[in-house]
Amino acid sequence: MRSGWWTLLLAAVCAGCLSANQKKTTTEAGAMNLQDAYRNLRFPQSSYGGEEPRPDWWRCRPEEIVAVCESVRRGKARVVARTAAGFPVYAVFYGEFDDAPRPSNWSAAGSSGSYKSYYGQPEKQTIVWATGFHGAEPEGVVATVNLIQMLETGQDFRARSYPRILELLEQYRIIFLPCVNMDGRAISPDHLKGTDKVTFRKACQGEWPDGRPIEWRESKEHFPLPLDRVKHPGGYPNADGYNIMHDATPGNIRTAEARAMLELIERYGADFFFNGHSCEGKPFMIMPSEISYQVLVQRGLDLADEINGRLAAAGLREGKPNKVASRTLNFNNLVPLTSGGLAMSLECNSWAESFDDMVESNFIALETILESGLQKPLADREAILRGLE
Helix, strand or coil, X not given: CCCHHHHHHHHHHHXXXXXXXXXXXXXXXXXXXXXXXXXXXXXXXXXXXXXXXXXXXXXXXXXXXXXHHHCCCCCEEEEEEECCCCCEEEEEEECCCCCCCCCCCHHHHHHCCCCHHHHCCCCCEEEXXXXXXXXXXXXXHHHHHHHHHHHHHCCCCCCCCCHHHHHHHCCEEEEEECCCCHHHHHCCCCCCCCCCHHHHHHHHHCECCCCCECCHHHHCCCCCCCHHHCCECCCCCCCCCCCHHHCCCCCCCXXXXXXXXXXXXXXXXXXXXXXXXXXXXXXXXXXXXXXXXXXXXXXXXXXXXXXXXXXHHCCCCCCCCCCCCXXXXXHHHHHHHHHCCEEEEEEEECCCXXXXXXXXXXXXXXXXXXXXXXXXXXXXXXXXXHHHC
């Protein structure tokens, strides 16, 4: 790898990092923190039986996520939040990031007629890549953990490499959040491959005391989910019952996880926010919400259509969804208000024929986003301001 990543590695070596004893102490302290967090969980890990054994590279347990993040040397790993139960939420940075305070925010700078007092003139676009919003949806988590491993060693845990992605990433700054909802991940199965729809919904949205699954829309009637009234909450919410995906009311953000992501998005002027999810069907990039700047809506429509075309070409789905903006309202809607950036969600397939196919859509989406962003800015702020005149 070139650019600032080698600089980070060299600085770590020159500084001596930690002594052997200090490393041992840090590892032991991390293990104790995880043990405390597990003890703080109100519900056990759900298990429905009959799951296929996972391959060794399928790493998605909280302790596995922490181990990968703590092993980072070419990038920089940082705990940006603690969950309701006490699990660490890691962000892993690759590229040069300046922590000097910004003279303005996006709203003020945009209203001034020039976004540059907020955004400046960065040499590279910034991507914030967040997976595991819903803990029972591990496909994005597994892919992100393997992406970090590939950036650190040249190969993922399958001994596989994606040279084109590695080449393209040198043209960007990227922040990975491997698992936003560590609480939900801790009480969820490692995968749901081979399950039925009822089991999928119980594991994801939860289960009422009478054994009935909490349906997808039904789960959103509550914010937070009433934990004293459920048999199991599933992996959707965090340990306080909040669905982080819908922690999207400006002025009343409830979770530390959502606050941490918004701080990263604003602080580093995110051009693109990737929001990783999974579903019971074929993988697809969700069309952007029309509740945004129209410039970003059109950019997102074109990008989603291109990604879905590549997913179809790879044999992961048949055809493409209609190229029509949605009317969703969730965390993604806060991104353009925070940094002027584009936010989009990918749905992976929890029921693909192979474990490889369950994660491959992430690699296809990332490569497409990186290539597209070099052809045309992922967030054209000048065009946004022209549209507001």
